[in-house]
Amino acid sequence: MGFADKIEAAQSHARGDHRIAHLYEQWLSGSPKYTTQAKDFAYGELGSAPMAGPRALRASEGGMCPRMRVMRLIGFRQAKPTPSLQNIFATGSFLHLKWQMAGLSAGWLTECEVPFYAFDGLVRGKADAITEWGAVVDFKTAGSYFYRSFAAAPKPAHVDQVIAACSALGRTKAHLIYENKDNGAYTEHVIDVTDEMIERVRTDAEVAAEAKAAKRLPPILEDCASGDSRQFKGCFFHEQCHGADLTATFEGMWDK
Numbered sequence: 001m002g003f004a005d006k007i008e009a010a011q012s013h014a015r016g017d018h019r020i021a022h023l024y025e026q027w028l029s030g031s032p033k034y035t036t037q038a039k040d041f042a043y044g045e046l047g048s049a050p051m052a053g054p055r056a057l058r059a060s061e062g063g064m065c066p067r068m069r070v071m072r073l074i075g076f077r078q079a080k081p082t083p084s085l086q087n088i089f090a091t092g093s094f095l096h097l098k099w100q101m102a103g104l105s106a107g108w109l110t111e112c113e114v115p116f117y118a119f120d121g122l123v124r125g126k127a128d129a130i131t132e133w134g135a136v137v138d139f140k141t142a143g144s145y146f147y148r149s150f151a152a153a154p155k156p157a158h159v160d161q162v163i164a165a166c167s168a169l170g171r172t173k174a175h176l177i178y179e180n181k182d183n184g185a186y187t188e189h190v191i192d193v194t195d196e197m198i199e200r201v202r203t204d205a206e207v208a209a210e211a212k213a214a215k216r217l218p219p220i221l222e223d224c225a226s227g228d229s230r231q232f233k234g235c236f237f238h239e240q241c242h243g244a245d246l247t248a249t250f251e252g253m254w255d256k
C-alpha cells in the first residue's frame with residue numbers, strides 16, 4: 001500500500017464505523033483458515049447459475065441510466081462482454097469470494113449471496129452477505145482511479161443497490177466495502193437506511209416500470225448524445241440506443 005493510500009485508509013477509518021474492515025483485519029492477523037462451511041459455499045458459488053425468476057430491474061443498476069434499465073427490462077439484447085471485460089468480472093467474483101469466505105469462517109457473516117425481490121417484485125438482486133448483527137453487505141472492487149473516489153464517498157448506484165436489498169430483506173443497515181484491485185487497500189462505508197431512502201429508490205423503479213408499460217424509453221443521456229463518450233462505449237446497449245424505435249421495432253416484446 002502506497003503512502004497516499006495509507007493516508008486515505010486512515011482518513012476513511014476515522015470517518016465512521018468500520019466494523020467489517022476491523023473484523024477482517026483481526027481474522028488476517030490470526031491464523032486464518034477457511035472452514036468447511038466457507039469452502040462448501042465457494043464450491044457451490046463457482047458452479048451456480050444466474051438467479052432464475054421473473055424479469056425485473058436489477059438492483060445493481062439502481063441509479064444508473066434509466067434508458068439502459070428500461071432497455072434491459074424490456075428484453076433488448078445486450079452486447080457480449082469482451083474477454084478483457086470478462087476477466088475484470090472474474091477478478092471481481094474471486095475477490096468477493098475472498099471476503100465472503102473470510103466472514104463465514106470467522107463467523108461475522110452468516111449468509112452469502114442472498115436473493116431478493118424488492119418493491120413488489122419490480123427490482124431483484126442478491127445481497128453479497130448478511131452480518132451476524134443483521135446488516136446487508138456488498139463488496140465492490142475497483143482500480144486505483146475509481147477507488148480513490150469510492151473511498152471518499154460511495155457511488156450513489158451502489159448505495160441504491162443496498163437500499164433495495166435492505167428494503168426487501170427487512171434490514172436497516174448496510175456496509176459497502178471497496179477494495180482496490182491494484183494494491184489490496186480497502187475501505188468501508190456504513191449506510192443507515194431510512195424510509196425516505198427506500199421511497200426514493202422505489203420511485204425510481206416505479207418510473208422505469210411505468211416507462212415500460214407506456215412503451216416509452218427514457219431519453220438518451222447527454223453524455224451519450226455524441227456516441228463517442230466513455231459512458232456510451234461502456235454501455236452494453238449502446239449499439240441499439242440511438243434511434244431505437246420502440247413501437248416499430250419491439251412490437252410484441254412488451255410482455256416477455
Ligand code: SF4
Pocket residue numbers: 065066067068071219220221224231232235236237238241242
Ligand atoms: S448508451 Fe448511454 S443513454 Fe444509451 S442506454 Fe446506454 S448509458 Fe443510456
